[in-house]
Amino acid sequence: MIAIGSDHGGFALKQEILEFLKQNGYEYQDVGSYDDKAVDYPDIAKKVAEMILSGEAERGILICGTGIGISITANRYAGIRAALCHDCFSAEATRLHNDANILAMGGRVIGGELAKKITHTFLTTPFSEETRHLRRVEKTFFGEGFNGSGIVSCGQGCGCGR
Numbered sequence: 001m002i003a004i005g006s007d008h009g010g011f012a013l014k015q016e017i018l019e020f021l022k023q024n025g026y027e028y029q030d031v032g033s034y035d036d037k038a039v040d041y042p043d044i045a046k047k048v049a050e051m052i053l054s055g056e057a058e059r060g061i062l063i064c065g066t067g068i069g070i071s072i073t074a075n076r077y078a079g080i081r082a083a084l085c086h087d088c089f090s091a092e093a094t095r096l097h098n099d100a101n102i103l104a105m106g107g108r109v110i111g112g113e114l115a116k117k118i119t120h121t122f123l124t125t126p127f128s129e130e131t132r133h134l135r136r137v138e139k140t141f142f143g144e145g146f147n148g149s150g151i152v153s154c155g156q157g158c159g160c161g162r
């Protein structure tokens with residue numbers, strides 16, 4: 001299952017990616033938004049992140065205007081590895097090296113055809129499972145500064161949740 005969501009800035013591109021997923025037989029759930037009215041991208045990032053963390057979805061796709069806000073937000077959920085990719089090399093590398101589970105893109109940055117190729121690359125490239133990449137992915141999530149409670153900690157023990 002692929003969880004997919006966008007804010008208003010990513011809505012038009014999401015429609016093209018939904019078409020791509022449909023045509024290629026992917027099972028997906030669109031968590032919104034369902035029109036181009038302004039919404040807050042953290043609300044969409046949360047829905048996709050939660051579907052992955054609960055095991056409902058294996059991969060996610062998040063689109064906002066730049067892809068930046070929505071990927072920053074998604075990466076605050078422990079266990080989420082959201083990669084902002086606007087080229088196929090990065091989409092392949094982030095699967096091979098980072099085992100990224102969310103692809104983020106900017107609907108105001110790239111066009112539909114490139115976005116579809118990036119999506120195809122992201123969804124068809126496996127994690128390499130190589131020891132050095134496994135070690136680095138583990139360090140990212142279990143190293144100092146992370147409180148392990150579902151949201152990244154600033155490491156200062158202040159309880160700010162950042």
Ligand code: RB5
Pocket residue numbers: 007008009010041064065066067068069070
């Ligand atoms: C919305 O105008 C825009 O700020 C949002 O889509 C995204 O680009 C934020 O990072």
